[in-house]
Amino acid sequence: MVMTKKVIFICGASHSGSTLLGLILGSHSACFYAGEVNKIQFLNIKKEHEDKSCKICGRSCPIWGNFILDKEFGLYKQLSKLTNKPIIIDSTKKIAWLKKQSNKLEIYQSKYLIYILRDGRAVINSQLRKYKDSDPEELIEKWIKHIKSTDDFYYNFSGKKIQIHYEALSSKPEDIIKKLCNFLEISYEKSMSQYYLHEHHPLGGNTGTHYLIIKAQKDNKIDSPIQLSERNKYYYLDHPLEIRLDLRWKKELSEKIIKIFEKKAGKLNKSFRWND
Template sequence: MQNTSRISRKVCLIAGAGHSGSTLLGFILGSHSQGFYCGEAAKTRYLQDDSKKLIKRVCKLCGEDCRIWGDFHVSENLDLYEQVALKVNKPLIIDSSKNVDWIKQQVQSIEATSTQSYLIFLGRDGRAVINSRIRKYPKKNVKDLIADWSEQIQLTSALFDAFPHKKLKISYEELATRAEAIAHQICDFLEIDYEPEMLNYGAHEHHVLGGNNGTQFLVAQAQSEKLKNPFVQIPERSKSFYQNLGSSISLDLRWKQELDPAVANLFEEMAGRINQELKWEV
């Protein structure tokens, strides 16, 4: 059924593996005057579910007292993105959930409406992703982390190849080093005008579910005047890294110093072939 009275005209779905920069990309797109970045909209399933940890079901910037998510109730009578669009009154909704099944379900849910789906596959050198996951989950088995990454990339590639609507591949490393050019490219893809303010994402209001603490911490810091008591916190060991960054966009290459050579070899063995297209060499 076509419904031209809908508020949501476009939904941008960010796919890829976790720890690949999707929170950064979401903030950039959500700083466009037409856009609202949900964070991981899949977390709306956990709103009001007290059995889930608070971090999975509140705005990572505001906490429970959020003007968007605080009293948001998912209704079964309307697709999720239109519900969000009605709340925020923006025509472009951005979702960085990344889970392939979730993306398929959501695309299906708007298939019969006038809202268009756009898929962005955000890639990042798998060695950087693994390093970041080891830092976050030091007790997990490294083989499992590599296998999970590899599976997610293969599932995402299959989703991307079969996706019947507009789609675009970009790399985190390109985004972080050529932010303006890549933002232009993404705006062309989304059929919106480029706005320089997008790159100044720390200065804009955001309300996000799920996503990367470090990047959110940067936004919270940039907004410390308004956001006195942000929900998101990061471990002491990461604070100096993020505090030195400010909310500028810069390439995170910590893996080059941090990744254990034995892990790098294991990664090459298990996932080198899949990483071929994503490899970033400078």
């Protein structure tokens, strides 16, 4: 039986590229990217919920389809056994979950934390695109709160940890993937950046990114429940599969919202800004 040797946590704000990063790392032969694992609470519930099953293959998923958590045995151990992978990746954003899970690991399971940083203005723009009627100020407040608690978790994390910028990952993927492999003490595998050619079973995460995989694998006739919003559909249909930097916020975010953001969060955003 394959045991879990490492658990890799990916933290950061939502819409920061953690799905992309998870899929890239999950394309390594020793790794399984489980997605936002706290979403197991929604698995197979009766009512409609976008996170009630695997984001790639839906309810017929070989990993999550009949998954029942064995609390005694342990979540990550169970996933290693099911997938035959000794390294499990969890990209849950909720700090309470990360604290609980990282404290529960056994002595032989080493833990790693990757904090993915993305310019807060890009994050707010993505959220406004997804939740059109939301109040920008409220989103900014939420971002501030989440970043402060994530910073705190990162600071106190006792395992190996690293920060990377989404913008660096998507503009120089090979360099950053090599750097991360080195950090995680795993060999670099060239096909990792072609994450869409590998098998994945993530819970939660970015639908657009998952859609790219489904598009690439449509020859496999995978039946997926994914629905894309009109705006996203337009963008992703013309989107090449290769990793590419998304700077749509520069065109889409209004001057007014940028001003509000600067006033409320400009200082905190300093280490998140990307000026390459």
